[in-house]
Amino acid sequence: MTGDNALRFGLVGTSGHASRVAAPALRQSPDAVVLGAVGSRPERSADFAARHELPRVYGSLDDMLGDPDVDAVWICSPNALHAAHVARCAAAGKHILAEKPLATTGRDAAAAIGAARGAGVTLRVGYQHRFRPVHVRLLDLVRAGAVGDIGLFRIHRFWRYPYYDDQDPSGPPSWRRSAAESGGWAINDLGSHLIDLMLWLSGLEASLIGAALASQRFAVETEDTAALLLALGGQGIGIVETSAASASPGSRVEIYGSAGWIRADDTFTGAATLETSAAGDATFPAPAAHAPYAALIADFVRAVRGQRGVGATGEEGAANVAIVEAACARPVWRRSGA
Ligand SMILES: NC(=O)c1ccc[n+]([C@@H]2O[C@H](COP(=O)([O-])OP(=O)(O)OC[C@H]3O[C@@H](n4cnc5c(N)ncnc54)[C@H](OP(=O)(O)O)[C@@H]3O)[C@@H](O)[C@H]2O)c1
Numbered sequence: 001m002t003g004d005n006a007l008r009f010g011l012v013g014t015s016g017h018a019s020r021v022a023a024p025a026l027r028q029s030p031d032a033v034v035l036g037a038v039g040s041r042p043e044r045s046a047d048f049a050a051r052h053e054l055p056r057v058y059g060s061l062d063d064m065l066g067d068p069d070v071d072a073v074w075i076c077s078p079n080a081l082h083a084a085h086v087a088r089c090a091a092a093g094k095h096i097l098a099e100k101p102l103a104t105t106g107r108d109a110a111a112a113i114g115a116a117r118g119a120g121v122t123l124r125v126g127y128q129h130r131f132r133p134v135h136v137r138l139l140d141l142v143r144a145g146a147v148g149d150i151g152l153f154r155i156h157r158f159w160r161y162p163y164y165d166d167q168d169p170s171g172p173p174s175w176r177r178s179a180a181e182s183g184g185w186a187i188n189d190l191g192s193h194l195i196d197l198m199l200w201l202s203g204l205e206a207s208l209i210g211a212a213l214a215s216q217r218f219a220v221e222t223e224d225t226a227a228l229l230l231a232l233g234g235q236g237i238g239i240v241e242t243s244a245a246s247a248s249p250g251s252r253v254e255i256y257g258s259a260g261w262i263r264a265d266d267t268f269t270g271a272a273t274l275e276t277s278a279a280g281d282a283t284f285p286a287p288a289a290h291a292p293y294a295a296l297i298a299d300f301v302r303a304v305r306g307q308r309g310v311g312a313t314g315e316e317g318a319a320n321v322a323i324v325e326a327a328c329a330r331p332v333w334r335r336s337g338a
Contacts, residue, residue, distance in 0.1 A: 006029075006030070006031055006032050006033045007031060007032045007033075007071050007072050007095075007300075007301045007304060008032070008033050008034075008035055008069055008070055008071045008072070009026050009032055009033065009034045009035065009070070009071070009072050009073065009074055010034070010035055010036055010037065010038070010058070010064045010065075010067070010070040010072075010073050010074075010094075011023060011026075011034060011036070011037035011038070011048075011073070011074050011076060012037070012038055012039075012061065012073060012074070012075045012076055012077045012085055013037065013039060013075070013076030013077055014037050014038070014039030014040075014044040014045060014047065014048040015039065015044075015048075016076065016173075017076045017099060018037060018039075018048075018074075018076035019048065019051070019052070020164070021290070021293055022034075022074050022076055022293075023037070023048070023052040023054070024052070024290060025290045025293035025294060025296075025297060026074070026297060027052065027053075028290060028294065029294055029297045029298070031297060031298050031301040032072075032297055032301060034052070034054055035054060035055055035056045035067070035069060035070055036048075036049055036054050036055065036056035036057060036058050036064060036067075037049070037052075037054065037058070037064075038058050038060060038061050038063070038064050042058075042059050042060065045057050045058050045059070061085070061088060062088075065088060065089060065091075065092035065094060066092070070094060071094065071095060071304070072094055072095035072096065072097065072122075072300070072304065073085075073089045073094045073095075073096055073097070074097045074099070074126075075089070075096065075097070075098045075099055076099050077099075078175040078176075078181055078182065079101055079103075079104050079175075079181065079182050079183050079188055080103075080104045080108075080175075080180060080181045080182065080183060082098050082099065082101070082102060082103055082104075082108075082112070083102070083103040083104075083108035083109065083111055083112040084108075085098075086098055086102075086112040086115055086116060086123065087111065087112065087115040089121075090115040090116045090118070090119035090121050090123075091115070091119060093119060093121060094121060095121045095122040095123075095300075095304045096116060096121060096122065096123045096124070097124050097125075097126060097296075097297075097300050098112070098123065098124070098125050098126065098317070099125075099126045100125050100126050100127055100188070100192045100193065100196070100312075100317065100320070101125075101183060101188050101192050101317065101320060101321050101324060102125050102314060102317030102318060102320070102321055103183075103317075103318075103321050104180075104181075104182070104183025104184075104188075104321070104325070105183070105321070105325055106318065106321055106322050106325055108321075109314070109317060109318035109321040109322075110318060112314060112318075113314040113315060113318060116314060117314075122300070122303050122304045123313070123314040124299075124300050124303055124311040124312060124313065124314075125311075125312040125313070125314065125316065125317035125320075126296060126312075127192075127193060127196040127197075127200075127296075127311070127312040127316075128292040128293050128295070128296040129193050129196070129197060129267075129268060129292060130196070130197070130200055130296075130310055130311070130312065131291075131292045131295035131296055131299070131310070132267060132268070132272075132284075132287060132292055133284050133287065134264060134267045134272040134274060134284040135197060135201070135267060137274065137282070137284070138201050138253065138255075138262060138264060138267075138274075139200070139201055141262055141276065141279055142201055142202065142203070142255065142262075143203070144279075145259060146259065146260050146262060146276060146277075146278060146279050147255050147256065147257030147258075147259055147260050147261060147262055148257040148258035148259025148260065149235065149236070149257050149258040149259075150202050150204065150232060150233070150235075150236040150255060150256075150257045151235075151236055151237065151256050151257050151258065152236065152237045152238075152239070152254070152255075152256045153198055153201075153202055153232060153236060153237070153238045153239070153254070153255050153256075154238075154239040154240075154241070154252070154253075154254040155194045155197060155198055155238075155239070155240055155241070155251075155252070155253050155254075156194075156241040156242075156248070156251060156252045156253075157190055157193075157194055157241075157242055157248075157251040157252075157268055158190075158241075158242065158243040158244075158245075158246055158247065158248035158251075159190055159243075159244060160243075160244065160245065160246070160247060161218070161224070161244040161245070170218075171218040171219070171220060172185055172189075172218070172220070172244075176189065176220070176222065177218075177220040177221055177222055178221055178222070179221050179222050179328065182222055183321075183324060183325065183328060184213070184222050184223060184226070184324055184327070184328045185220055185222035185223060185224060185244065186222075186223055186224050186225060186226055186242050186243060186244040186245075187213065187222075187223060187226040187228075187242065187324055187327060187328065188324055189244065190242040190243075190244065191226050191228070191240055191242040191324070192320055192324060193268075194240045194241075194242055195228075195240055195320050195323050195324070196312060196316070196320055197253070198230070198232070198238050198240065199316065199319060199320065200312070200316070201253075201255070202232055202233065202236065202238075202255075204232045204233030204236060205232075205233060205319070206230045206231065206232050206233075206238055206319070206323060207230065207231050207322075207323070207326075208228060208229070208230055208231075208323050208326040208327055209229045209230060209231050210228070210229040211226065211227065211228045211229065211326070211327035211330050212226070212227045212330075212333070213225070213226045213327065213328065213330060213331075213332045213333065214226075214332060214333040214334070215245075215332055215333070215334050216243070216245040216246065216333075217244075217245035217246075218244070218245065221332075222328075222332070223328075223332045224243060224244045224245040225242070225243040225244070225245050225246060226240070226241075226242050226243070226327065227239070227240070227241050227242075228240040228323070228327050230323065250265055250266045250269075251265065251266055251267055251268045251269070252264070252265050253267055259278075260276065260277035260278045260279075261276070261277045262274070262275070262276050262277075263275045263276075267284075269286070270286045271283060271284060271285050271286050272284040272286075296311060299311040
């Protein structure tokens with residue numbers, strides 16, 4: 001049941017994440033309603049409204065931003081458009097949930113943060129994996145000192161493309177193949193979440209020491225596989241491994257420190273298992289598919305209402321962008337013949 005005080009959303013994006021996740025999650029939320037969406041062409045707004053039973057059709061982004069009933073916008077456009085869309089939403093006084101990555105360059109990320117701050121609107125970035133119960137448990141353990149000073153933090157997640165039946169098996173959409181439009185494919189599609197979890201769980205600042213990016217299975221200008229080496233807080237080592245090309249038995253988070261260790265498997269999908277050196281072991285049932293997004297929306301609404309939450313801020317989004325941008329400055333290894 002949606003309350004009278006629900007936050008009223010418009011969406012940027014009329015396919016992909018906007019259609020698969022954002023609109024259904026908003027429609028199920030007791031904290032929010034979704035009024036309509038805009039995509040790359042005006043007719044997409046009407047199609048989208050019909051498919052998702054939304055009350056309004058907008059001719060353009062300006063049209064949607066001019067609607068005084070729209071309180072907030074969830075931006076699900078291609079990565080390189082996020083910062084400009086944040087700026088336009090902020091100028092219209094709308095609160096902003098920007099999909100990850102916040103931007104494709106540090107300069108754009110800073111501009112997005114400045115635009116939101118200048119307009120006095122809330123800006124959060126769509127890192128929904130923070131809200132998975134097993135990740136919340138990892139945060140509690142790290143904060144409680146279960147590992148002590150972090151010596152090595154490794155996070156691994158592969159997801160062979162296509163992720164969904166409606167995606168083209170020959171590779172991602174053209175914007176994800178373009179370095180300029182995506183700022184990196186797998187590293188931003190999957191890796192951005194891993195970097196966010198590493199920074200959030202460790203509570204440490206991170207900088208890039210090394211990176212290997214490769215296009216191993218897909219003939220893309222960007223990469224389908226990435227391994228990053230990070231300096232974590234001056235003493236720790238961070239390792240991020242992601243791929244849309246290779247098979248893997250499952251995801252894994254490993255944190256080793258001066259006082260103990262934590263190892264967690266399959267924390268992004270299905271049932272998760274957690275082993276620790278001193279705080280016991282645990283299993284976590286798979287949350288419902290939209291549960292992390294429901295929590296993301298609820299947290300965003302609380303942030304708009306001035307309450308503290310755990311959703312990623314613009315500054316946290318910018319720290320993530322800095323790492324990805326530094327990694328993507330390196331050459332991409334190409335499969336032979338690509
Ligand atoms: N949090 C997560 O786990 C998660 C998961 C998936 C994606 N995402 C993020 O969501 C964003 C979109 O990814 P996707 O997979 O949904 O890509 P996609 O399937 O290619 O969809 C891109 C969307 O952007 C719209 N668009 C393109 N140009 C536009 C413009 N100039 N103005 C307004 N809308 C425009 C497209 O509209 P049309 O439909 O009209 O072409 C389309 O709806 C990315 O930033 C991605 O990182 C996040």
